[in-house]
Structure formats: structure tokens, C-alpha cells
Amino acid sequence: MHLFYTPILHEQTVILPEEESKHAIKVLRLVKGNFVNLVDGSGGFYKATIEQDNPKKCVLRIVETVKQFGYRPFHIHVAVAPTKNIDRIEWFLEKATEIGVNQISFLLCERSERKQVNLDRLEKVVVSAMKQSVKAYKPVLTDIIPFKEFIKNIQPDNTYIAHLEEHDRTPLHRINLRDSACVLIGPEGDFSPAEIKLAYEKNIKPITLGNSRLRTETAALVACHTLNLLYEMKIA
Structure with a gap:
């Protein structure tokens, strides 16, 4: 084809x-x-x-x-701090597009090592993956934005923060999904305690992606894949 x-x-x-x-x-x-x-x-x-x-x-x-080729009645949004090695975030974009994602936002966090991205280059990665996987919907890419600004405009009822602090966290695969879900993934050094506190104050719910300590891009892809499975089981 x-x-x-x-x-x-x-x-x-x-x-x-x-x-x-x-x-x-x-x-x-x-x-x-x-x-x-x-x-x-x-x-x-x-x-x-x-x-x-x-x-x-x-x-x-x-x-x-x-029209509406491959339409899915749910919305998956992954907000991730881009890695210092941009190849790793490009890998995530490619795989997430193939699996299925509606929106990807880039976060600037306190511990971020990368403070900007080349959105035009990343758009090309997404378009290539969209064509390769025969999808008609192109994920929306949102340019890098400070974490504090990003969480001002989210809906806390369907937003989850994945972090490594020893708090009570719900496994992502056990959450009660709405029609849309947004998962926040921090940088290589994780979200700072202050950022986690801000998220809690916004009523963003803490989650865990399992017992393993995952790289940023791996965690983002695991979140994307898990949400896809949960939604597919929900509408099956």
C-alpha cells in the first residue's frame, strides 16, 4: 500500500x-x-x-x-519531560503513534535536562509512524511548557501523575477510566517533591507503572500501551 x-x-x-x-x-x-x-x-x-x-x-x-477511519471513542494524552538524548523521545513518539495516542505534550520540569525541542523534526517522526501504521489520525504535539503552567489547565478528574516517591499510588491498570485520560511522566530524575505536591494540590491522582524503575521514554510508552489496553477492554 x-x-x-x-x-x-x-x-x-x-x-x-x-x-x-x-x-x-x-x-x-x-x-x-x-x-x-x-x-x-x-x-x-x-x-x-x-x-x-x-x-x-x-x-x-x-x-x-x-471519514473517521480508525476512529476510537476515547482520548489518550501523555505529557512527558523530553529526555536529554532526543533519540529516545523520538523512539517514544514513533512507538506511541503506532500503538495509538491522541496528544503528546512536552513538560519542562525542575529536574529537566532538556529545555527545548525541535517540534518540526518531531512532527516528521510522528507523520512517518502514522503512515507506517496506517492511521488516519495524527497525534497532536504540544511544544514544551513549564510543569506549573501545564497543570493549571488540566482536568484533574482524568489526570494522573506517575512518580517514584514512596506515597500511596494506584497501579495504572486499576484506575477507573473516563472517556479521556492524561498521564504525566517526569524527567530522568523524576518529578521534584515540590512538583508532586503541586499536582496533589490540583487533585491529580498518583499512579505507579509497576515495580521496575523505568527510563522516561519507557515509562511514557508503558502508560500509553496500558491506557490503550484498558480502553479496548472497556469498549469490547
């Missing part, structure tokens, strides 16, 4: 972005009359035929449309 990404599809005739056009014509050697598939990142899945096989602007004509 040849699958391409192009956002905001409203017309029957579509011009692929130059990078996607080059891949279609120069790499895959597709020609006029060949059929391809498109996703728009908002749930649209399209079948199209190549009208002009130009490697700079490949022109397609949509012949079949499926």
Missing part, C-alpha cells in the same frame, strides 16, 4: 507536498494512472489516482473517501 500524508483535503484534486511528490515519483517510481492512498491526519482516508506524475508537485484525483 502506497500511503501519503497531506493535511486539509477539501477538493477532489490534490497536489502532494514536494517531499511526498519526490518520494512517489522518484523513489517509488509511480506514474500517471497508478492508485495511491492518502490520509489527512484528521481521520480522512482517501483513495486517489495520479493525474500528473511531476516529482515536484504530483497531482492526484480523489476517487474514494472514508
Whole structure:
């Protein structure tokens, strides 16, 4: 299956972005009359035929449309402090997109070693994983934001903080899920006691991801996978 990404599809005739056009014509050697598939990142899945096989602007004509392709009646949000080694957070983005996630936010915490991210580069990782796993919904990426600011705007009823302090914590797989869930994952040095205290004051609930001490990106992926399983069992 040849699958391409192009956002905001409203017309029957579509011009692929130059990078996607080059891949279609120069790499895959597709020609006029060949059929391809498109996703728009908002749930649209399209079948199209190549009208002009130009490697700079490949022109397609949509012949079949499926709306809300792969729609899931729940919302998974992972807010994570990006790791010092950005390759590790890119790995998480790739795998979380393949498994299924609606939104990923980046947190700037007291113990964060990375204070900024290249959102354009990370968007490309997500788009590639979305196409590879044949998904029509692209996860929303939110640029890095201070932890204190982030928790001001969350819904505490469906937000959970995973930390390593010796507090009473509920295993994530035992929580009573609502239609959406947000899990907060701290940096390599964990959330600070002050940040945990702030979360508690906001009525964010503490959780544990198991007995093992996990790397940041592993913890974020475990949270994503666990939430997917819980929701799938809930709607089964």
C-alpha cells in the first residue's frame, strides 16, 4: 500500500507536498494512472489516482473517501519531560503513534535536562509512524511548557501523575477510566517533591507503572500501551 500524508483535503484534486511528490515519483517510481492512498491526519482516508506524475508537485484525483477511519471513542494524552538524548523521545513518539495516542505534550520540569525541542523534526517522526501504521489520525504535539503552567489547565478528574516517591499510588491498570485520560511522566530524575505536591494540590491522582524503575521514554510508552489496553477492554 502506497500511503501519503497531506493535511486539509477539501477538493477532489490534490497536489502532494514536494517531499511526498519526490518520494512517489522518484523513489517509488509511480506514474500517471497508478492508485495511491492518502490520509489527512484528521481521520480522512482517501483513495486517489495520479493525474500528473511531476516529482515536484504530483497531482492526484480523489476517487474514494472514508471519514473517521480508525476512529476510537476515547482520548489518550501523555505529557512527558523530553529526555536529554532526543533519540529516545523520538523512539517514544514513533512507538506511541503506532500503538495509538491522541496528544503528546512536552513538560519542562525542575529536574529537566532538556529545555527545548525541535517540534518540526518531531512532527516528521510522528507523520512517518502514522503512515507506517496506517492511521488516519495524527497525534497532536504540544511544544514544551513549564510543569506549573501545564497543570493549571488540566482536568484533574482524568489526570494522573506517575512518580517514584514512596506515597500511596494506584497501579495504572486499576484506575477507573473516563472517556479521556492524561498521564504525566517526569524527567530522568523524576518529578521534584515540590512538583508532586503541586499536582496533589490540583487533585491529580498518583499512579505507579509497576515495580521496575523505568527510563522516561519507557515509562511514557508503558502508560500509553496500558491506557490503550484498558480502553479496548472497556469498549469490547
